[in-house]
Structures are given as structure tokens and as C-alpha cells.
Amino acid sequence: MSAAVKAICAASALLIATATTALAASEADYKAAYAAAEAANKEAGLLRNQWTTTAATLSAAKKAGEAGDFDTAVAQAKEAEALAKASIFQATSEKERWKDMEVR
Helix, strand or coil: CCHHHHHHHHHHHHHHHHHHHCCCCCHHHHHHHHHHHHHHHHHHHHCCCCCHHHHHHHHHHHHHHHCCCHHHHHHHHHHHHHHHHHHHHHHHHHHHHHHHCCCC
16 A cells, blocks of 8 residues: 555545534534623623624524524534624724725
């Protein structure tokens, strides 16, 4: 067997082993991810820059969590947190940037 074939076989075995040992998300994982997303969304609200997509994604996470689909719930909650953090970044970066938009 050539070195390239051995490397491909080893990489394939590693990928398969990683995929099969991945643990499913638990209710605790969901609750932690959801709490982090809610906190970020609350911070965005204090900056008066909550995005509607964040609220929709939080709602989807809650619905999946209530249905017991914790993998989907965690993924949705993490996406909602990322959206909320993006809205926070937008609010803070544009707080002073509007001055750079001078009409000449």
C-alpha cells in the first residue's frame, strides 16, 4: 500500500471515529446556549438594536427545545446568539461612524 493510500485510509478512519463519537446535545446544553442567546439579545435591546431575525431564531430554538430536539435547539440558540452579537457590533460600531458619512 502506498503512503498516499495509507494517509487517506487513516484520515477516513479518523473522520468516521469522530463522527460516531459525537455526543448529542442535552437539555442542559440547550438551556445554557439559550440563556447566552437571551443575554446577548437583551444587551442588543439595551442598545436599541434588536434584530427581528434574532427573535425568530430564539423562538425556533425554544420550540425545538420544548419538543426535545436539543441538537436543533442548541444550533438555533447559538445562531441567535451570533445574530444578537452582530447587532451589538453594528450598534456600537455605527455609534460614531455616522460622522464619517459627511455629505460633501
